Amino acid sequence: MDTFPMPRSKWAFLFLALFAPRGGSVILRDESLIVRMGALGRAEVPIAMISRVSIANWSWWQGLGVRIHRGEVGFIAQSGRVVALDLSAPLAVRAPFRWMADRVSVRVSDPEELVLAIAVRREHLSAPE
Numbered sequence: 001m002d003t004f005p006m007p008r009s010k011w012a013f014l015f016l017a018l019f020a021p022r023g024g025s026v027i028l029r030d031e032s033l034i035v036r037m038g039a040l041g042r043a044e045v046p047i048a049m050i051s052r053v054s055i056a057n058w059s060w061w062q063g064l065g066v067r068i069h070r071g072e073v074g075f076i077a078q079s080g081r082v083v084a085l086d087l088s089a090p091l092a093v094r095a096p097f098r099w100m101a102d103r104v105s106v107r108v109s110d111p112e113e114l115v116l117a118i119a120v121r122r123e124h125l126s127a128p129e
Contacts, residue, residue, distance in 0.1 A: 006025065033047065037065070045087070064076055
C-alpha cells in the first residue's frame with residue numbers, strides 16, 4: 001500500500017476547510033486506487049478498470065475541490081499537473097452525490113511517481129501466474 005500526498009493551495013483551504021479539513025488522500029493498494037476528499041467525495045478505482053494513465057494540466061479556472069464535468073471527476077486541491085485515469089467502463093464515484101465517471105483525475109505532489117506505481121500494479125495484474 002502506497003500513499004501519495006495531495007498538495008493544497010491556500011485558496012483551497014478557504015473553500016474546502018469546512019468539508020475537507022484535512023485535505024485529501026490518495027492510497028494505492030494492489031488492486032485499487034482510493035481517493036478521498038473529506039465529505040466532498042470519494043472514489044475507489046479498480047486497477048483492472050484503468051485503460052490509460054496520463055498526466056494533464058489542471059488550470060486554476062477549472063476549479064478546486066471535487067469537480068465534475070462530462071463524465072470526468074477531478075479531486076483537486078491545487079491547480080497544476082494531475083494524473084488522469086481513463087476507465088474501461090463508467091464507475092460510480094461520490095462527488096458528493098453519486099456520479100458515473102469515465103475518467104478520474106487526481107492532483108498529487110509527484111504525478112510521475114503515481115503513474116509509475118499504477119503501471120507496476122497494472123503489469124502485475126496482467127502477468128500470468
